[in-house]
Amino acid sequence: MMERAMEQLNVQLNRLTRSLRRARTVELPEDNETAVYTLMPMVMADQHRSVSELLMNSKFDVNYAFGRVKRSLLHIAANCGSVECLVLLLRKGANPNYQDISGCTPLHLAARNGQKKCMGRLLEYNADVNICNNEGLTAIHWLAVNGRTELLHDLVQHVSNVDVEDAMGQTALHVACQNGHKTTVLCLLDSGADINRPNVSGATPLYFACSHGQRDTAQILLSRGARYLPDKNGVTPLDLCVQGGYGETCEVLIQHHGRLFQTLIQMTQNDDIKENMLRQVLEHVSQQSESHYQKILTSLAEVATTNGHKLLSLSSNYEAQMKSLLRIVRIFCHVFRLGPSSPNNGNDMGYNGNKTPRSQVFKVRQGQGTRRRDPASVRETRVSEHTKHSLQEPLELLWHSLEEWLVLISAELERNRSDPAAGADIASLLLKQPLPEVVMETAGTYAQGEDVISMTANRLSAVIQAFYMCCSCQMPQGMTSPRFIEFVCKHDEVLKCFVTRNPTIIFNHFHFLLECPELMSRFMHIIKAQPFKDRCEWFYEHLLAGQPDSDMVHRPVNENDILLIHRESIFQSSCEVVSKSSNEKLKQGIAVRFHGEEGMGQGVVREWFDILSNEIINPDYALFTQSADGTTFQPNSNSSVNPDHLNYFRFAGQILGLALYHRQLVNIYFTRSFYKHILGIPVNYQDVASIDPEYAKNLQWILDNDISDLGLELTFSVETDVFGAMEEVPLKPGGMSILVTQDNKAEYVQLVTELRMTRAIQPQINAFLHGFHTFIPPSLIQLFDEYELELLLSGMPEIDVADWSRNTEYTSGYDQDEPIIKWFWEVVHSLTQEERVLLLQFVTGSSRVPHGGFAYLMGGSGLQKFTIAAVPYTPNLLPTSSTCINMLKLPEYPSQETLRDRLLVALHCGSYGYTMA
Template structure:
């Protein structure tokens, strides 16, 4: 029996030796053998390896110089951690960043490891290199259950890190409510500032931690700014933290007025202010009304300051419009109550909510007085209505206070013994006498008040509109404009820029626009274009013309061999809002994308729209322009296609892309809503137009023409009698009514015959271009906007071309190139332009205004080393022609023409 036991023991020892791996003798190698076992908490294997080894358990390794105890604490390997501690591992050893194992256990929430380290006398008060202790780490992560165990070992709960931040600061910043309560219960200083003067409440507000701020305020936290004067409320408003602002106001009611006054601070983002006030107004009806009334009072004060000529116009104007925008935004939303429906006070005097406008009535009354006084002076000065030199401005003297708007008027009579300085700085009163020099260089009222009054008018319009349903103009505002029509026109005539700066209401009210249209259309085309695009793209989140889609669904994937039908299908399914922001096009089976591909897509589609196969448009008499086909119904989908054609032209105009189509003047008039006249008939039937002209020029009473108010017209090859008006067949055309006859015939030929087609086209066009905006232009300007210049000016092309990669304008190859361009036909020049830029048209303003992938981009020619038979290539996104350094002009011309005729579509564009 004893012999058997001995054999068994020998066998066991032999097996143990066979499966045991001994540690290398050097610590560097040994530690990397042990580390994976410690990370996996394989304590038995670690114990066996350490049992007969001389390994130093405090050996520090790696770039951060950590021990195996750090590794165990970091990974939560509690059994290995206890083993190492028993072997003599130092629980307070600091790595290169100053972190002890306790720091790492606290950072990762390793509760058991923390408990064991504390048993072995780990020091909870040790700071790392950044001044962080274990309680900082627990507070950052909100590990309150661990903090309760640890805080009793802490000597100073307010120990600061390198930035002067305590555990309470970081807990407040991260919104850990129970952690904050634990620290406060442990004696943390609730008002302790860090190095920049930021208190725990400041940190809570900086990140919008509503509940944390509530706890601090309930426990008596003081409302203190930092060393730069930034307050907790400033931080809440800057971040748009409405809920936290609400808590602050509950504990410090005086802060309500502070928020209202903040609306005048142009350094604060307006959308954040809106967000805060929107939240506050949603709490209850009383709060909503209080906010609006307060905003109205501030707006009124700012409006009167703006009307005072001693104020800074730019600053006061921006402040007034900013406050009014916020006021109107909050007014439209309101709290979710039964009152927030039809009870919005559209008539301005029936509901309690309309009372919030009362403070503003003082401002509107002052505005009305100003305009009435100016109107009276205009009547007195009929001979020179735009230079009212008899109206002088009476400003404050050096020792006087600001005066109201009505006091600024002083019509100086011949008996007055003083004149007034209208200087931009402090104004002074000069006595007229032998020892005083008379100051006579006075500005008239309109010159110095037009901009100020126009800004207040804009504010008035915004307030009126906020009380109306969407899309309706306030009757009160229409009445106001009609009442002061002469003065407003005088303002605009004197300074047309007022229209673009302040009279945006004209775009939203056709009745008012008609009063000013002749003045607007007299403004430079460039100014109107800027106003057009400013209003067209206002409110869009991405104003860039180049839009990178966020996913594949935003890409318009079209087939080149059926581009019209496939484009019609994808555009009809796409989001209109996304198409307004930007377009991404890819041809099926091709990898190319970018602005060059978009331009090519528009160019091809513009040719397809007038493709006779679709029967949508017919050529005019001169063969260069197109008119809707009255017989387009031979195509069953013709109205859908007309709608699509309208969408493409609207999209092109929206994104400043040119289309390769020229329409008749009458069709441009249809787009603009301008009535056609008999002269427009010449584009489709010159002979008929001559006949109409003859009727107008001659007395037809005694000619025996026997014309009636009905005409024969071709309907699908058959002639039909069509009345021009009810009972027209029995109404004879006479000398007295011939003008009406000519107009009705014109409308029949040019409008009635194609009305369904026009309506379908406009339905698509107006999806992207509002009628109110496009009316800023006439038919000639619309053609320029849509199709660019009809001719290519080579001298302008040369003038606005850049050279790169070794070329300059004096190189022989460049001189040959421009000589070749001069020799090309107009069609070939168009092909060259399309080959390089993706578009066959030059924008209005010439080559200096060509767009590239990221904005304006000049036509560019880059040098490429020459090899035999090498063709020019292009990068359409950057409008670059890559031109080889050809040895002879003839070779250059030959290769260029091959590239143009083979590469207009589908050619590889680098």
């Protein structure tokens, strides 16, 4: 024992002596595991003197592998660029080719991180550049991935095979092309890399360059003789470029392989390729020059014509050919509107992102054109009227065939009408006539007993839609082509026959009706006869066209996108924030937060609309007055008592338009006449009853009776109250001296009605409509009548408890057979209508039910049914709600009486001010 103690004491004294001599308190522990963690931070900091001193008399194994990846200190030095420590370790016998658990040597790590000096030293000590890691990667793979060309030049002279493959069969050239490292690609090619070497999937370096849109890399490969090869699945480099929308790379491919231009055009018929990507590519290619522009449009027109004639052939697949034709025409119109750009100097093929304004394509004047950015080399590009028409010339063949069909059908309809005894259906008659060639081609395919309209209406209507699109792209935005208007008027009878037989044609193909009031008026009676639901879907389809998909509530990027509302002054603060907000952002979505409250989400948005709609009709603002029955509201003719009344009317229009846009309901019911004003429908004397029932009766009496000898002595003027003073107002010029007679009494009644219901409040109506039309175009809202508009804006006025219970879901342990659920619905049945509204508002944030009932209740991300979730019961616990998901969190009350009591407390105390619960 004594001897062992003395031995330990001597060891400690020796350590103390060495420590004092070296002026350090740290010595290298004797075991490798502890020693390596002492040395590692010094190696990382390249403190080579300290490392050298610690290793001087140590038995530490410099090749000791540690950690989960089993790396040595040489790996650490190479990874961190600690050159001096790396050399020291190599001199001490560190193995430059030692591989960690992933198969990486120190050279791999030095190459990956671009540690040039470390790479040089490792090579001096015979590091093997051809060693692959577990993924098959060599040091040159790492250099190629990161584009370290300078280091690659030093390394390739030590490489026996520059085309060594990784586990996926990819060489350094593959990865350099994928990442677009031009100088690295050149270096590898100069070093003998195989330019056409495929990987295990058959993908060549050119394929890799195109898959990531590396235009310059693809240019190098093609100029060096790279072959245009598909992979093993038949996917070509051009396919990859189009799928990614890489227009510049497509242009390079077409430059070297001209046959690919027609392949690109044919891709417009491939439904698997996204249309927006095709547009992007063709847009770029067309921008290079006027010749590119013309060639693309002519080719697209030819393909569209071929597809259109296939569509008119009854032997073709209607759905496939219809989608293909409309897709090609949409792309054609998109490119047509752009016009070509002038090319730049240099190697960027002239693409500078500029687009010829649409007006330069449609109407070219001297001096117009898109100019190059380089002012020293300015060249104007113009599209002549002759060129503009010639670009669509191939399509004229299709329009001619369409015209022949419609004329033929019209003639046979007329023959049937004049000779009903003929008895044959139209198809039979057609088959007996000498038909145009295109008709003869398809006539033999008619099914026995099926008439030509049934067989062709959808096909012809799709071609009509294509015709409209092509006509429209030649016109300034918002204008309908006179040629197309003339076409519809000429074939009005046949088109009406089509939509009468098959009304879905209106919604599928006759979109032009929404953009041209003159044409819409011809078909309005047919459209109004269609189901309300179908018109609603058509309304929202076009209203939201072009808007990105998003939740109903916009999740803003920053605080500036949130509508921050002061609850105590909700009308004024809302008016202020809405006026400052971008209309486009408001269309994309709404985020509302009440000042001083945490709640945000769909429930808060619905609460905002609900409270604000009540404020709009607040008598303090004098904007609206109650109707005679006290349940509906009409603009106040004396609203000018409020100096800001017209601004407020415009704001009220914005709120109702915004609510309709986002399918939110408002807690307002207007008079029928006001709904008519919104829709642009003329009012009539019956509408007067909403504000003055007795006066409406008097007007009715005048119309129903002969007033010739009654001596009424009425003139075309009326007395009206203006702020307490009676003023006589003429109904038309000189009206005060024009007597009302039996002959003109109908005109008198209409003019009186217009004065009371329209002229007296015309400025208010105009201001309201200005705000409303900010979000809802007049062409769309006219799809509905005044009763349907009320349903759209305010929902169903009554709550159907049976419908409510049928469309309720249960979660967290509840189901419809639970006693507490039965108690709940018994309580709801016993509530007053007002209490039911409070309950609905408490759970959903809205006091209204959408058209169609509870099955169409909206949540934060679309349709969301009313839901009841179980919550453990504790005494006095109140129900809570999550308004964003329409969920009532109902505690498991012990009795129906307790449930009723707690529910009513919650409703009367918590209907406003939702939180994030």
